[in-house]
Amino acid sequence: xxxxxxxxxxxxxxxxxxxxxxxxxxxxxxxxxxxxxxxxxxxxxxxxxxxxxxxxxxxxxxxxxxxxxxxxxxxxxxxxxxxxxxxxxxxxxxxxxxxxxxxxxxxxxxxxxxxxxxxxxxxxxxxxxxxxxxxxxxxxxxxxxxxxxxxxxxxxxxxxxxxxxxxxxxxxxxxxxxxxxxxxxxxxxxxxxxxxxxxxxxxxxxxxxxxxxxxxxxxxxxxxxxxxxxxxxxxxxxxxxxxxxxxxxxxxxxxxxxxxxxxxxxxxxxxxxxxxxxxxxxxxxxxxxxxxxxxxxxxxxxxxxxxxxxxxxxxxxxxxxxxxxxxxxxxxxxxxxxx
Amino acid sequence: xxxxxxxxxxxxxxxxxxxxxxxxxxxxxxxxxxxxxxxxxxxxxxxxxxxxxxxxxxxxxxxxxxxxxxxxxxxxxxxxxxxxxxxxxxxxxxxxxxxxxxxxxxxxxxxxxxxxxxxxxxxxxxxxxxxxxxxxxxxxxxxxxxxxxxxxxxxxxxxxxxxxxxxxxxxxxxxxxxxxxxxxxxxxxxxxxxxxxxxxxxxxxxxxxxxxxxxxxxxxxxxxxxxxxxxxxxxxxxxxxxxxxxxxxxxxxxxxxxxxxxxxxxxxxxxxxxxxxxxxxxxxxxxxxxxxxxxxxxxxxxxxxx
Amino acid sequence: xxxxxxxxxxxxxxxxxxxxxxxxxxxxxxxxxxxxxxxxxxxxxxxxxxxxxxxxxxxxxxxxxxxxxxxxxxxxxxxxxxxxxxxxxxxxxxxxxxxxxxxxxxxxxxxxxxxxxxxxxxxxxxxxxxxxxxxxxxxxxxxxxxxxxxxxxxxxxxxxxxxxxxxxxxxxxxxxxxxxxxxxxxxxxxxxxxxxxxxxxxxxxxxxxxxxxxxxxxxxxxxxxxxxxxxxxxxxxxxxxxxxxxxxxxxxxxxxxxxxxxxxxxxxxxxxxxxxxxxxxxxxxxxxxxxxxxxxxxxxxxxx
Numbered sequence: 001x002x003x004x005x006x007x008x009x010x011x012x013x014x015x016x017x018x019x020x021x022x023x024x025x026x027x028x029x030x031x032x033x034x035x036x037x038x039x040x041x042x043x044x045x046x047x048x049x050x051x052x053x054x055x056x057x058x059x060x061x062x063x064x065x066x067x068x069x070x071x072x073x074x075x076x077x078x079x080x081x082x083x084x085x086x087x088x089x090x091x092x093x094x095x096x097x098x099x100x101x102x103x104x105x106x107x108x109x110x111x112x113x114x115x116x117x118x119x120x121x122x123x124x125x126x127x128x129x130x131x132x133x134x135x136x137x138x139x140x141x142x143x144x145x146x147x148x149x150x151x152x153x154x155x156x157x158x159x160x161x162x163x164x165x166x167x168x169x170x171x172x173x174x175x176x177x178x179x180x181x182x183x184x185x186x187x188x189x190x191x192x193x194x195x196x197x198x199x200x201x202x203x204x205x206x207x208x209x210x211x212x213x214x215x216x217x218x219x220x221x222x223x224x225x226x227x228x229x230x231x232x233x234x235x236x237x238x239x240x241x242x243x244x245x246x247x248x249x250x251x252x253x254x255x256x257x258x259x260x261x262x263x264x265x266x267x268x269x270x271x272x273x274x275x276x277x278x279x280x281x282x283x284x285x286x287x288x289x290x291x292x293x294x295x296x297x298x299x300x301x302x303x304x305x306x307x308x309x310x311x312x313x314x315x316x317x318x319x320x321x322x323x324x325x326x327x328x329x330x331x332x333x334x335x336x337x338x339x
Numbered sequence: 340x341x342x343x344x345x346x347x348x349x350x351x352x353x354x355x356x357x358x359x360x361x362x363x364x365x366x367x368x369x370x371x372x373x374x375x376x377x378x379x380x381x382x383x384x385x386x387x388x389x390x391x392x393x394x395x396x397x398x399x400x401x402x403x404x405x406x407x408x409x410x411x412x413x414x415x416x417x418x419x420x421x422x423x424x425x426x427x428x429x430x431x432x433x434x435x436x437x438x439x440x441x442x443x444x445x446x447x448x449x450x451x452x453x454x455x456x457x458x459x460x461x462x463x464x465x466x467x468x469x470x471x472x473x474x475x476x477x478x479x480x481x482x483x484x485x486x487x488x489x490x491x492x493x494x495x496x497x498x499x500x501x502x503x504x505x506x507x508x509x510x511x512x513x514x515x516x517x518x519x520x521x522x523x524x525x526x527x528x529x530x531x532x533x534x535x536x537x538x539x540x541x542x543x544x545x546x547x548x549x550x551x552x553x554x555x556x557x558x559x560x561x562x563x564x565x566x567x568x569x570x571x572x573x574x575x576x577x578x579x580x581x582x583x584x585x586x587x588x589x590x591x592x593x594x595x596x597x598x599x600x601x602x603x604x605x606x607x608x609x610x611x612x613x614x615x616x617x618x619x620x621x622x623x624x625x626x627x628x629x630x631x632x633x634x635x636x637x638x639x640x641x642x643x644x645x
Numbered sequence: 646x647x648x649x650x651x652x653x654x655x656x657x658x659x660x661x662x663x664x665x666x667x668x669x670x671x672x673x674x675x676x677x678x679x680x681x682x683x684x685x686x687x688x689x690x691x692x693x694x695x696x697x698x699x700x701x702x703x704x705x706x707x708x709x710x711x712x713x714x715x716x717x718x719x720x721x722x723x724x725x726x727x728x729x730x731x732x733x734x735x736x737x738x739x740x741x742x743x744x745x746x747x748x749x750x751x752x753x754x755x756x757x758x759x760x761x762x763x764x765x766x767x768x769x770x771x772x773x774x775x776x777x778x779x780x781x782x783x784x785x786x787x788x789x790x791x792x793x794x795x796x797x798x799x800x801x802x803x804x805x806x807x808x809x810x811x812x813x814x815x816x817x818x819x820x821x822x823x824x825x826x827x828x829x830x831x832x833x834x835x836x837x838x839x840x841x842x843x844x845x846x847x848x849x850x851x852x853x854x855x856x857x858x859x860x861x862x863x864x865x866x867x868x869x870x871x872x873x874x875x876x877x878x879x880x881x882x883x884x885x886x887x888x889x890x891x892x893x894x895x896x897x898x899x900x901x902x903x904x905x906x907x908x909x910x911x912x913x914x915x916x917x918x919x920x921x922x923x924x925x926x927x928x929x930x931x932x933x934x935x936x937x938x939x940x941x942x943x944x945x946x947x948x949x
Contacts, residue, residue, distance in 0.1 A: 006529060055548065057544055057547055057548055086550045086551070086552065087550065087551070089547070089548055089549060089550035090548060090549035090550035090551075091550060094548070095545070095548040097541060097544065097545055097548075098541075099541065102540060102541040102542060103541045103542050103544070104542055104545065105542045105545075105547045105560055105563075105564070106542070106564065107639055107640055107641055108560070108563070109640075116549065116551065117549045117550065120549070120550060120551065121550060152640065152641050152644065154641055154644065155644065165545075167632075178460065185363055224547070271598060345746065350787075351790075354786075354790045357787075357791070358791055358792070359794065361796065361800075362796070362799050365799060365800050365803040365804065366799065366802075366803045373756060386646060420813050475928060475931055475932055475935075476928065478926040478931060479875065479879075479922055479924060479928035480924060480929075481879050481882045481883070481899070481902075481920055481923040481927070481930050482879070482883060483880075483882060483883060483886040483899065483902050483903075483920070484752070484902055484919075484920025484921070484923060484924060485920075487902065487906065487909055487916050487920070488916075488917065488920065491909050491910070491913050491916070491917075495875065495909065495910045495913075506720070531809065578792070579793075579794075582792035582793075582794065582795055583792065584794075585792030586798070586887070587883055587886065587887065590887070591906075601795060601798070602798075602887060605798050605799060605802045605889075606802075607890070609803065613799055616795070617792070617795060617796070620792040621790075621791065621792060623792070624790055624791070624792050625790070625940065628790065644853065
C-alpha cells in the first residue's frame, strides 16, 4: 500500500547567535492511510518541530530546513509553492494544538473561526458555513451547538475548547490529522474524552493521525505505531504492541519503566532516566543518548548508530539493539511490562 | 450596562469638580490677583475697595461655595480683563483647537498605524529600522524646539508657509506637523510592539495551519487583537494633545485656539477665565475617555462578557 | 508556538553579577544605535558634571558689545564664542553646559522623588491588596483623568515658579507611572513559583519579598526610570519655555529657547542649539532605555 505521507531525512536547524542548534536530525518515516502514528519524546526532542516544519509552520528566520523531503499527495511539501502549501494546510492536513486557550483567537467567535476554513477551502457561503459549523460542533459532542457557535473561546471550558479545535481541524475532511500534545493541558478525565472522540472520528472517516505526546499512557490507548525521538533523532520505531513488549533502545525502556503502574505492586520505585537532555548545539559524533545510557561503551561515544531494522517493521538506533542493550541498561522484562 | 454608565458619569462629574476646585483654590493660596490687576502705585484703600468689589475679601470657603454654586449654572464670573462672562471666552477658541487637534491626530494615527504595521510585518528589516528611527525622533522631540525649527526652516528660510496666524490651509500645516510628531512616534511604537506581541502567540500558528493567507492572518487575526491597546494609546495621546501640547504650539504659531487662550489667561492671572478653561479641558478629557472606551468596547467584544 | 522555539533554544543560565554586566556590555557593543546613544548620554552627563571646569566662560557674564554674535562657522563668528552669544552677550556654549546641569539635574531629581514615592506606593498596593490597593488604583486612575499640563501651569502660576516648585509639580505628574508599573510587577512576582518555594522553606512573607523578589524588580524599574527621565526633561523644557519653570538668569535649556524666541529669524542659533541638546539628550535616553529593556528582559530577546 502506498504511504499517505513519506518523510525522508528531514533535518531542521535553528540559527541563533551562537552555534546552530540541530533540532531535527535526519528523521524518516512513512505513514499508511488510516494509521495512527504516535511520536513520543521529552520536551526538546524535536517531535513538535519536525511536524510543524513539515507544513512550514516554523518561522524561518531562526529555523531552517537543511535537508529532507516530505512527500504528500504527490508533492514535496518542503519544496512546493506557498499557494500549494496553503491549499494543503487545513484542507488535506489539519492540526490540533496543545493549549486550546492560547491556540484559539480570543476575540473571534468560535463559529467565525470554524467558518473561516470552510469558506476558504470549500468556498461555502456564509449561511452554509454557519450550518456546517453547527454540525461540526455537534459531531464533537458540544451541546447547544447553535447557541454556542456565537460564543467566544473564553466561554468554553478547557475540554470543550479542545473539542472546538478538533471540530475546526476536521471541517474539511482532512486525510491527515496532526495532533500536537492535544491532551497535555487537560485534566485526566477530559483527556479520555478527547481521545475517545478522536478515535471515534478516525474510524468513521478513515483518517490518518500523527499524535505527538510525551505521555506513554495516552499513546498506549491510541497508537498503531510509535516513533520514539530523542535529541532530534528517531531512536526507535515499532508497532505499538511490539514497542511496549520488546523495546530495543535503552531510552525507550527507560520511558516505559518510568510510567507508574497501579497493577504492579512489586515494583518498588519508579526508575527515572538520569541526566537531562543534551545541548542540541553541541552534538558531536557519537550516539545522542550516550551521556544517559546505562549500556554505553566507547563505541557509542565514537560512532553514531544508524537506525537499523531489529525485527518485523521494528527499527532502533543502537549498536547493541540486538545484543540486549536494554537489559544491560538495567531494565528487566518484569519492569518493562506495559501492554 | 446602565449601572456602569451611571458610575462612569458620577466619576466624571467628580473629576471635573475636582479639577475646577483645585484650580480655583490654588489661585487663592498664594498670589494676590488684585495686585496684578492694579498698577503698583494704587493707594491701599483703593486696592481694598477693588478687592471688595470683586468679592475677594470674603473667607475662602465662602468664595468657594459661592463660586461652585454659580459654576453649576455655567456662570464662571466675568473675565477680570475683558469684563465679559468667562465661560464663553473659554469656549470661543475651542473650535480652532479642535481643527488643529483632529487633523493632527488623524494624521498621526493613520500614518503611525501604517508605519507600525509595516515595521511589524518585516521586523529587523530596513523598513523596520527606518520606522523605529522615525518613532524615536518623534517621541524625543522637544515640542517648543520642533515648532520653532519648523517655523524657521519652512517659514522664515523657505517661505513656504506663513509664520503665524489663522485663516488659510497654509496656516495649518506647520502647527499640525509640530503637534503630530510626538503622537506619531508613540503610535508607531505601540502598534509595532502590540503587533509583534500578537504575532508571537500560538493562535497565529493555528491560523496559518488553517491555510489562511499571510495577509489574512496579519490583519484579521493579529491586528484585531492588537487594536485594544493601540486604541487606548490613541485616546490618551488625543487628550494630552488637546489639553497640553496645544498650549505650546499655539503660542508659538499664534494660533487663536484653546491653548493660546490658556497661556494668556495664566499669564494675566485672569482667575475666572482660568477656571472656565480648566473646566472645558476636563470636560474634553472626560469626553475623549468616553469615546475611547466605546471604541475599545467595539474592538474587544470579550469585555461584554464580564 | 513560541514555547516550542523556547524549549529548543538554549536557556540562558543565570549568571553571576560580574558576568552579567560583561555580557550586557558586549551586547551593547553589538548594537550600533544603542552604543552611540550610550556614548552621547555619557557625554551629556559629563558635560553637566564637569561644566564648571570645562566651560569657556561664566554663564552669567554679559557682554553687551558682543551680543547676538553668530557661531564660529558663520561670518562674524569668532573662536571666543564657538556657538555664538545670546541677546545679552552671554556665551551660548557655556550656558548650554551649565544648562545641562539644571535640566538633567531637575530630571534626575524628579525621577528619584517620583520614583521612590511611586514605587513604594505601587509595591505596597500590590503586596497588601484589598481595599488599600483598590483605593490606590482608583486614585491613580482619577489623577490620570486630570489634564496635567494645564494643571501644572495653573499651580505653578499660583505658588510661584522656581526650581523647587517645578520639581514638586513634575513629581506629581510622574509618580502614578511608577506606582502603576511597580504594582503590576509586584502582582506578577507574587505569583511566581520561586516565591512559593521560598515560602515553603520558612520565613515571613515580607522577608521573602525583600530577599527574593525585590532584586528582580531593580532592572525593569531602572528602565522605566530612564524612560521617564526623558519625558520629564521634555516637560521641564516646555514649562520653562512658558515661563513657569526655571527662571532667568539661570541657564536652562527650555528657558534659553524661550529667550531666543524673538530672535528666531535673526539669530536662530540661540534657539537651535539649546533645543538640539535637549533633543539629543532625550533621544539618547530613549534609545538606550529601550535597548536596556530588551537586553534585560528575557522574553523580549527574540524580538529586538
